[in-house]
Amino acid sequence: MSTTLTINGTAHTVDLPENVPLLWVLRDEIGLTGTKFGCGVAACGACTVHIDGEAVRSCQVALADVWGEVTTIEGVGTPDSLSAVQEAWVEHQVAQCGYCQSGQIMQAAALLAQTPQPTDEDIDIAMQGNLCRCGTYPRIRAAIHTAAAKLTEEG
Amino acid sequence: MSRIGKIARRTFLVGSLAVAGGVAFGIYKLRETPPNPLSPGEGAAALNSFVIVDGDGVTLVAPKAEMGQGVHTTWAALIAEELDVELADVTLIHGPPAKAYFNSSLMAEGLPNKGYDASSFAHMLGEVMGQAGKFLNLQVTGGSTSMTDGYERMRVAGATARETLKEAAAQRLGVSRADLTTEAGQVIAPDGTAIPYAELAMAAAEIDPPHVELRPPSRWRLLGKTQPRVDMLGKATGTAEFAIDVRRESMKFATLRINPKLGGTMISADTSAAEGMPGVEKVIRFENGIAVVARNTWLAIQAAEAAEIEWGAAPYPPEMDGILATLDAAFQAEPNSTLRDDGDADTLPAGATEVTAEYDTPFLAHSTMEPMNATALFTGDALEVWSGNQAPIFTRRVCAEAAGLDEDAVTLHTTLMGGGFGRRGELDFSRYAAMVAREMPDVPVQVTWSREEDMRHDFYRPATKARFRGAVQDGKAVLIDGAIAGPSITQQAMGRWLGLSPGGPDKGHVDGAFNQPYAVPNFRIRGHLADLDVPIGFWRSVGASHNAFYLDSFMDELALAAGRDPLDFRLAHARDAFAPAAAVLERVGEMSGWTGQTAEGIGRGVGFCYAFGTPVAMVIEVADEDGAIRIAKAWIAADLGTALDPGNLEAQMTGGMIYGLSAAVMGEITFSDGEVQQRNFPDYDALRIHTVPETAVAILETNPHMGGAGEPSTPPAAPALANAIFDLTGTRARSLPLNKQFTFVI
């Protein structure tokens, strides 16, 4: 069954059973490997992407159910052109192994889009679905506050 | 030393890895070295093993597993410090599996001395033993040894390359080497002329490296200061390549379903349904399970689950009571080790108050964020493997065996790792990829484990038990006699790596207990090994991960019996044993404003452990939040002797503690019917952003020996937390995980 998705502004057509989760379409079919597989059961957030700006777990969204434009970490910024959130991540040297960080950044970007000046409690609520086995949480929190300040300045 | 030819096509092979033409430097000249693995390609030359200079600039080789601990950055900084290049200007590669990259410190860690009291003789012996790493092909990243291994060797590699390049410039300019300086990848002549290293590389390749002196720390530019991590940009943009991200033309995706009764065989399998499922290319049978190859990983996982399989039994007792009974039985047998036996531990000193306690800790999974996986391509006479592994030489060997090839026919690429914690020192995930690839000639296949497969086929941190008897008198401990029972990780892992099972005392089993820097006149630690075939392995901080909970919890109980403040009590015994241990305890007391008194609804505990050469003290503060316990604050003081990268050390100390706290609060692997009962993060979870404490870290530099960074902050987390909970609730926790006994904020 042929399905067309818009990912990071580009249309992609794939011919796959429609129950294949978006995560695997991105990673194994289209080759966008920035989005990670961690659990497959909505318990870790490593696979977080945006659909129409909303943070969703791509391991839980079947191909047929993708309801809007998909943005992945690759669409947020590149090494040559970082988004404000990514800049804050580099500034705070957040990543250890780094495997969870695409998902953390996607979740944080969605939070900041909705709540430009999040409190610690806002961060707790938005980010608690994103597991980090390396324990980078204190720096994630600091980076979100820095990104919020940056984004507000930039207006 | 290699021939220099004309550079026709500037291709240069680093083992299997093509590098743009140039020269490789960095042989460790202090001792006989194994062959340089950087073999020259057509028209290029290789001098040595850690520094490559080519037309594009400088490439450094960091043959260590980057699993998040920042080792690549600090390793590169050691070389760059002496080479006079900027980290931003160099390329960093992991390099091939090679004897030149042996880990000299890992074997030293295996010696049964206590470490902190190592005389210079013991240290020398440690270094001699370290040489055995070379013979055993131990290119292993583990035991928090990377920096102690590389600290001198890599600075020498950088300095040697620098002086050789200067010599080449001196010959070209007709001046003395002593008149030249170096800066930012260039040799500077007295008249200010700057010659880039790249221009000198070919001439330098002809020159025997001169003897070098290392710069004193007072002249360091990079070391001792926080460096931006070389892998940060990639990890913030999703462009860092983990093994699971390897993509090749026409690649297929596979998954495994291996007998969950670990070590058991597959009796029968009906895979007809699986074979007919969408996207499935092939089902491969092994003696202990199946692999399904499909067009994507998810389709492979669906098909693997659809197979009907009858499994053979595991070689260990199927239920927990039978498994734990092997630990109780071990106490009855002769001890495997008595690595500490000070004074007379059999006799209770007259007039002393006796204290006894029994403790236990569970099996734990590593649960790395990136599930186990590897990719392989078999072409009949060669095998190429991409794997995030901590042990490249062993990995290449087992892949060769699995593919029926010589080791020379196997090319291994070691990628970044989405967490290691000891799990990626195992060889299974790479071996399975080779086995699958062998059945799919000329097709690159990525073999990814589902989270469930990963969690249920780990090499677990073993369950252990401890029995302690002690005594206090006049405010001091006068007796500590501890016995620890558990299966031997060392014996299992050495069997898997080297095919041998070392006899003798197993140091790892009692690490974190026998070697604690407390002066107690009668002090004995005995290790009892249990006969148990559950697969077990190195888990971040290994034996210290449970033994610190035992010994340090017991120290708290002794302090209480002695009527003394727990921090003071530890200090009183540490001061006479090892000054840096006392220093970190004092520091953590200052940082936390320790008074021994806490407000209503607040509890504080101290934890301490000396592991991997680094003493770490921790204070944890818990708060009662409507009847649930919140881990509110933490203070950590660690003494590494030399802090090569303070910012990274702060991250490692915090992360290591959180890893330990997660396990202490909720980590537990159990067996039923021979199978692990936990399947995925919902039943084997960890602390999250809203449940970790606010943390402050201090790094001290008074330790006479350089200590490790990746593991030492994990062990004190559990006792510090349990001791804090005792302070809050008056209930002593002697069994982990703590959520079986207490309610936490979730």
Ligand code: FES
């Ligand atoms: S992989 Fe989707 S939440 Fe874990």
Ligand code: FES
């Ligand atoms: S950085 Fe390793 S899991 Fe988050």
